[in-house]
Amino acid sequence: MLSNYKRSWITAGSVAALLFTAITVKAQKKQLRPVDYVDPMVGTAPMLDKEHLGNNPAPNEDLYYGSVNPAAKVPDPNGTLQLGPVSSFDGCCYHVRGSGYRYDDGSIMGFTHFNAQYSRDNYLLFMPTVGSITTDPGTIQHPFIGYRSTKDTLQEKASAGYYTVMLTKYGIKAELTATKNCGVHRYTFPATKQANVLIDLSNSRPEATDASVSIIDKRTIEGYQNTGRTKIYFRAVFSKDFVLSGTWKNEIITANSLSASGTPVGAYVTFNTTNGEQVLIKVGTSKISIEDAASNLQQEIPGMDFESVHQQAVTQWNDVLSHIAVDGGADFDRKNFYTSMYHLTEGPAYAGGWQGGAFCTPWTVRIFMRGRDWYNERLENRDKNNLGSRWVWSGEFWGIGSAWAPLGMYKRGFKNFDLPEIYAKLREEAMTGGGAIGDAYRKYGYVPIGVVNNCINHSLGLAYSDHVLAEYARELGKTDDYKMFSERSKNYKNVYNASVGFFMPRHADGSWLLIDPYDVHAESIFREGNAWNYLFYVMGDIPGLVDLLGGPKSFSAKLDTMFNKPMPKTAFPLRDVTGFLNLYAHGNEVYRHIPYLYNYSGQPWKTQAIVREIQKTLYRPTPSGMCGMDDYGQQSGWYVSSAMGFYHVDNLTGYCDIGSPLFPKVTINLDGSEPGKFEIIAHSVSEKNKYIQSATLNGKPLNVPRFHHNDIIAGGSLIFEMGPEPNYKWGIDMSAEN
Numbered sequence: 001m002l003s004n005y006k007r008s009w010i011t012a013g014s015v016a017a018l019l020f021t022a023i024t025v026k027a028q029k030k031q032l033r034p035v036d037y038v039d040p041m042v043g044t045a046p047m048l049d050k051e052h053l054g055n056n057p058a059p060n061e062d063l064y065y066g067s068v069n070p071a072a073k074v075p076d077p078n079g080t081l082q083l084g085p086v087s088s089f090d091g092c093c094y095h096v097r098g099s100g101y102r103y104d105d106g107s108i109m110g111f112t113h114f115n116a117q118y119s120r121d122n123y124l125l126f127m128p129t130v131g132s133i134t135t136d137p138g139t140i141q142h143p144f145i146g147y148r149s150t151k152d153t154l155q156e157k158a159s160a161g162y163y164t165v166m167l168t169k170y171g172i173k174a175e176l177t178a179t180k181n182c183g184v185h186r187y188t189f190p191a192t193k194q195a196n197v198l199i200d201l202s203n204s205r206p207e208a209t210d211a212s213v214s215i216i217d218k219r220t221i222e223g224y225q226n227t228g229r230t231k232i233y234f235r236a237v238f239s240k241d242f243v244l245s246g247t248w249k250n251e252i253i254t255a256n257s258l259s260a261s262g263t264p265v266g267a268y269v270t271f272n273t274t275n276g277e278q279v280l281i282k283v284g285t286s287k288i289s290i291e292d293a294a295s296n297l298q299q300e301i302p303g304m305d306f307e308s309v310h311q312q313a314v315t316q317w318n319d320v321l322s323h324i325a326v327d328g329g330a331d332f333d334r335k336n337f338y339t340s341m342y343h344l345t346e347g348p349a350y351a352g353g354w355q356g357g358a359f360c361t362p363w364t365v366r367i368f369m370r371g372r373d374w375y376n377e378r379l380e381n382r383d384k385n386n387l388g389s390r391w392v393w394s395g396e397f398w399g400i401g402s403a404w405a406p407l408g409m410y411k412r413g414f415k416n417f418d419l420p421e422i423y424a425k426l427r428e429e430a431m432t433g434g435g436a437i438g439d440a441y442r443k444y445g446y447v448p449i450g451v452v453n454n455c456i457n458h459s460l461g462l463a464y465s466d467h468v469l470a471e472y473a474r475e476l477g478k479t480d481d482y483k484m485f486s487e488r489s490k491n492y493k494n495v496y497n498a499s500v501g502f503f504m505p506r507h508a509d510g511s512w513l514l515i516d517p518y519d520v521h522a523e524s525i526f527r528e529g530n531a532w533n534y535l536f537y538v539m540g541d542i543p544g545l546v547d548l549l550g551g552p553k554s555f556s557a558k559l560d561t562m563f564n565k566p567m568p569k570t571a572f573p574l575r576d577v578t579g580f581l582n583l584y585a586h587g588n589e590v591y592r593h594i595p596y597l598y599n600y601s602g603q604p605w606k607t608q609a610i611v612r613e614i615q616k617t618l619y620r621p622t623p624s625g626m627c628g629m630d631d632y633g634q635q636s637g638w639y640v641s642s643a644m645g646f647y648h649v650d651n652l653t654g655y656c657d658i659g660s661p662l663f664p665k666v667t668i669n670l671d672g673s674e675p676g677k678f679e680i681i682a683h684s685v686s687e688k689n690k691y692i693q694s695a696t697l698n699g700k701p702l703n704v705p706r707f708h709h710n711d712i713i714a715g716g717s718l719i720f721e722m723g724p725e726p727n728y729k730w731g732i733d734m735s736a737e738n
Contacts (some may be wrong), residue, residue, distance in 0.1 A: 005638065006012045011579070018578065023440065024283065024683075032563040033318050034318055034321035034322050034325065034338050035159075035317045035318035035338070037191070037331075037334045037338050037339065038159060038160040038317065038321070038335075038338050038343065039156050039158065039159070039621055040069075040071070040158040040159070040339070041103065041156070041622075041626060042066070042208055042304070042336075042339045042621055042622065042623065042625045042626065043065065043067070043068040043177075043618075043623070044067040044068060044070055044103040044623045045624040045637075046104070046578075046624060047063075047065075047324070047578070047618075047624045047626065047627045048063075048555070048624060049115075049568075050615075051580070052578065052579055052580050052581070052627055053573075053578055053580065054567050054573055054574075054577060054578055054580040055567060055571055055573035056573045056577075058573050058574075058575060061510050062575075063096070063575070063578070064096060064308075064576060064587070065096075065102060065624070066625075066626030066628070066629060066630045067095055067098030067099050067118075067628075067629045067630060067631075068099055068117065068246055068343060068630050069084040069085070069086075069099035069115040069117075070084055070101070070158035070163050071083055071084025071159075072114050072177045073082065073161070073178050073313075073346075074161060074180055074316050074317070075345045077370070077374075078180065079179075079181060080114060081114060081179070081180065081181055081182065081311060082114060082116075082178070083111060083163075083177075083185075084099075084111065084115050084163055084176065085108050085110075085111055086101050086108075086109050086110055086111070086112050086115070086122055086125065087098070087101050087102055087106075087107060087108060087109055087110075087140060087672045088102070088105055088139070088140045089106035089119075089205045090140070091655060092335075095118060096120050097119070097728065098116075098117050098118055098629065099115055099116065099734040100115055103153075103156075104623075105148050105579060106140065106143065106150060106151065106152050107138075107140055107148050107151060108127075108149055108152075108165060108167060109125070109127070109138075109147075109203070110125040110137070110198070110200065111125065111127065111174065111625040112124055112125045112709075113124075113126075113183050113232075114232065115293075117629065117630065119203060119205065121229075121230065122201075122204055123227065123234055124201075124204075124225060124234055124283070125198075125204065126185060126199055127147055127148075127176060127197070127198045128170065128172050128189070128195070128196065128197050129170055129196045129197075129198060130171065130172065130189065130190065130191075130195060131170075132272075133196060133198070133246075133248075133253055134146060134147050135147075135198075135248050135266060137203055142715065143169070147502060149168065149169035150169050151165050151166060151167060151487065152202070159314075160288050160313065160314060160317035160318075160321075160342060161178065161310055161313025161314050161316070161317055162175070162176065162177050162313070162314075163175070163176045170190075171189075172187055172188065172189055172463055173187070173188040173366065175187075175188075175306070175522060177306060177309050177313055177314070178310060179301060179313070180365055181284060181286065181293075181296040181297075181300060182284045182337070183283045183285075184280065184281070184283075184306050184309050184310075185281040185282075185394060186278055186279075186280050187278065187279050187282065187307045188276060188278050189273040189277055189278075189279060190276075191274050191275040192272075194270060194273040195270065195272070195273040195279065196268055196269065196270050196271075197238075197268065197269050197279070198267075198268050199213060199221065199223075199266055200249070200266040201223065201263070201264075201265050201266050202266060204227055205227075206228060208226065208227055208263050208264070209226055210224050210226040210261075210263055210305025211222055211223065211224065211225045211262070211263050211265050212261040212265070213259065213260055213261075213265060214259040215245050215247070215267060217571070218242055219238045219241060219242070219357060220235070220237050220238075221235075221236045221267055221366075222234060222236065222290050222468050223290070229314045232286075232287060232681055233286045233287070233289055233293045234283055234284065234286075234287070234290075234293050235284045235294045236283045236284075237281070237282050237283075237291060237297065237304075237379065238280070239278075239279055239280035239304050240279055240280065240628075241247050242271070243270055243271060244256075244270035245262045245267070245268065245269045246267070247259065247265065247266065248260065248265065248266050248267075249262060249264065249266045250264060252397040253268075265470075267378035269409075277399075282296070282297060282301045282608070283496075284296045284298075284301075286485075294499055296377070300443050303493050314677060320342055320345065320369065321338055321342070321372070323369050323668070324368060324369065324640075324666065325666070325669065326643075327525060327663065327665040327667070328664035329662060329664065331592040332620075332664065333615075333662055336615075336621050336639060336641050336643070337448075337639070337640060337717070339621060339636070340619070340639040340640045340643075341369065341636075341640050342699065343630055343633045343634035343636035344365065344366065344637050344640060345369070346630075346632050349559055360590055360592060360593075360634045360651075361633070361637055361651075362629075362638065362641035362647060363408065363409075364384045364412070364646065364648065365637055365640050365641045365644070366637070367412065367709075368668050368669075368712070371671045371699075372413070372713070375409075375414060376416065382649060387460065391406055392402055392429060393426050393429040393430040393433065393434065393462075393468075394433060394437065394462070395434075395462055397589050398527055399457035399458040399461020399462065399464075400458055400460070400464050400465060401461070401462075401465045401468075401670055402459040403426045403468045403472075404465075404652040406422055407419070407468065407471060407472055407652060408651050408653070410475075410712075411653060412709045413709075413710055419472065419475060419476060420476060422472075423472040423473070423476060424471070425596070426469060426472065427472075427481070429555055430465065430466065430469055433435035436451055436452075437451055437458055438462070440508075441458070441462045441491070442457070444493045444494075445457040446491060446494040446495045446506060447459045447462070448505075448506055449505045449513060449525075450507075450508070450510075451524045454523050454524065454525060454526055455505050455519070455525060456495060456504075456526050457526055457527045457529070457537065457594060457664060459492065459494070459495045459503075460492050460495070460503065460538060461537075463489050463490070463491040464492075464539060464540045466487075466488040466491065467489035467652075468540070468652055469481070469485040469539030470482050470488075473485060488538055489541060490541065490544065491540070492538050492545075494506075495550060496515070496568060497512055499516070501535075501549070502517045502531040502535055503531060503534055504531070504692070513525075513597040515531065516571070516572075517530060518530060518531075518532065518567065518568050518570075518571035519571055519572040520571065520572055520573055520574040520577045520585075521578070522574055523576065528590075529577060529585070530577075532584075533584070533591045533594070535549075536559075536597060537590065537591075537654075538665075539593060539650040540647055540650060542597065542649070552601040552603075553601075554604050555601045555602045556606070559585040559594070559597060559598060560585070561582055561693070562582065562594070563582055563583070563604055563610055564582055565582055567580055567582065576588060576628075576629070577628075577629055579628045580626045581610075581613065581614060581617070581618070586614055586618050586627055586628070586631070586638075587627040587628020587635070588629075589631050589634040589635065591652075592634075592638045594633075595607055595610040595651065595659070597661050598610070599649075599657055599658070599705040599731065601733070602733065602734075604658070604730070604731040605692075605726030606692050607658075607660075607705070608655075608718045609640050609690065609726075609727070611660045612660040615639065615660075617706060619639050642659050642660075642662075643661070643662040643663065643664075643666075644662075644663075645661030645718070646658050647659060654708055654709040654710065655708055655709075656708050656712075657705065657706045658692070658695070658705040658706055660680040660690045660691070660692070661680060661722075662682075662685070663684075664682055665679060665680070665681050666679070666680040667679050667680075668680075670712075676715035677715060678714075678716055678718070679716075679718070680717070680718045680719075680720075681717060681718070681719045681720065682719075683719065683721050684723065685720070685722040686719065688724045689722040689723055689724050689726065691720040691725060692705075692720050692722060692727065692730055692731065693720075693723045693727045693730065694721045694727070694730055695718065695719065695720050695721070696717075696718075697716070697717075697718050698711070698713060698714075698716040698717060698718075699717075704731055704733070704734055705731035705734070
């Protein structure tokens with residue numbers, strides 16, 4: 001019954017999306033502002049196309065989805081508030097409700113002020129209701145039990161800085177908007193003497209370990225919620241006096257109580273409302289104190305004007321989205337583009353957290369969205385020598401350390417790094433650190449089975465980290481170190497088994513464990529992947545990988561098989577790995593460079609064709625329009641970058657590898673003391689004209705399928721001539737740099 005129930009909501013949502021698209025297309029006489037194309041509902045439901053699921057879902061599991069929340073928020077890198085709906089916290093271990101919300105759940109549990117993607121950070125739940133007070137939220141399986149409500153999918157919408165839904169159980173229209181630290185709720189009630197707002201401080205993720213709530217007067221409530229991970233203070237001010245109020249603890253409701261503390265606790269207020277009467281709540285938050293929350297509220301929302309706050313958010317969003325402007329193209333593509341840009345502003349990377357190992361993030365796009373001036377200021381004032389444990393040689397989640405980040409930024413023109421000091425720290429770790437994994441790697445030249453579960457991606461990742469250190473050494477003129485680390489960076493070849501043609505696990509004695517290359521692994525052998533996709537996880541030595549696989553023709557043939565052979569029905573699936581285009585898994589971040597690898601084997605037209613197919617099939621402006629977890633904009637970032645015409649195969653280098661531009665014109669607006677622009681123009685581009693016939697960079701012929709980030713900084717233009725058939729002579733020699 002549950003699956004049928006979910007399907008009914010998906011069907012309704014699909015109809016709604018089609019109707020909305022039809023109305024929008026008919027109404028548009030001219031191109032709208034960038035902000036008008038944003039739809040935060042994209043990525044809130046799983047993609048259901050069987051050919052893209054890779055045999056998922058496994059028995060008794062849900063499909064993964066974009067794990068995004070359609071919350072109201074602003075693009076402030078110093079703000080973390082996201083005021084949005086939550087439907088359930090079930091499935092927290094596997095991120096099947098990573099943001100706390102899924103479009104296909106069919107009901108709303110409440111509205112939390114903080115929402116993140118990795119099954120955490122859902123705090124401060126408010127919920128409007130009608131009728132008697134209940135403290136039990138109920139479940140998605142039984143939405144009429146507890147305080148949760150069913151929803152009208154046709155009236156559920158989101159835009160930049162705004163979210164709204166009709167709670168059909170109560171006949172309440174809920175609307176949300178936000179500032180950097182504050183949220184505004186607007187609830188439109190029916191005629192009733194029991195119009196309630198619940199503040200449930202026990203219903204959070206992670207689970208609250210302590211909380212406190214105090215009713216200050218007939219319009220003000222304040223308190224805090226502590227989850228062990230984060231302590232959030234809040235001050236909530238209502239637009240109308242409540243006629244009744246109280247608190248609860250351990251499900252015992254105490255009318256007229258003015259405070260409660262411990263856990264589980266909450267508070268409620270009740271109003272008399274006429275039909276269509278609106279009750280507003282503005283909520284200030286802080287991670288410092290209640291006084292700071294009150295101060296944030298006074299500074300950011302001094303009045304009680306919902307529309308003013310909403311329009312302020314819209315203006316902020318349009319300013320950020322206008323940093324990269326597209327001209328022409330279909331509404332479908334512009335909606336995908338600006339919604340993806342919107343998702344790129346989420347998470348630590350937008351806030352300047354580029355020190356970490358977000359290797360798969362398209363940093364060129366991130367930088368020009370945020371602005372080079374902002375990154376330079378952050379470097380000078382905060383991160384110049386903040387080494388700590390942020391930049392490491394040893395493998396992190398994917399096996400690649402974060403050592404590439406400062407050098408990658410340095411190569412993009414950010415010179416405020418003390419490279420000798422950074423390199424000295426990284427070199428010491430590479431020679432003696434990394435724990436048992438590092439010791440094994442140095443001893444054997446690979447990470448054997450038994451040292452760590454996902455031994456292959458650590459073997460490949462540490463070889464890449466050695467490549468990074470070789471580049472540091474070259475930059476610093478350390479010839480001996482460059483030679484040593486260059487040799488060590490070839491260690492990836494030690495886990496290549498020529499008899500089967502894949503990277504395979506090895507024991508410490510050198511013997512092999514041969515596994516099915518189609519089976520997808522969670523943490524054993526590979527981290528969220530299989531032998532097919534990890535075969536191309538060698539970004540630091542692509543010419544060496546081409547030779548290892550038998551040369552350019554054999555390398556291209558292997559890619560051909562990946563992109564054209566269906567996943568066997570017997571292959572073991574993994575919920576994390578979706579968005580398949582035959583054997584290629586686009587839904588997981590570490591493989592998204594693979595479509596661009598034809599550029600390195602002399603067949604760039606195949607990259608152009610595959611990239612365009614992915615753009616058109618695996619990205620859609622609908623709730624189910626993401627083929628996997630967005631991972632704070634990494635999946636969305638691929639689309640933004642690729643639609644502009646490029647992506648990074650090796651983020652360290654700053655090179656932009658060319659694919660197939662989607663729009664007739666993209667303008668990157670550059671900041672700085674002398675603002676300029678860089679234009680990417682694709683003459684005659686269309687659905688059929690996806691192949692590059694020729695290209696010029698700043699008026700000079702460009703005969704290789706890549707250019708550098710620094711070419712953009714200088715301003716100018718990249719111009720493509722597009723056609724319906726491949727030009728088998730353009731861009732076929734990557735070594736022929738201009």
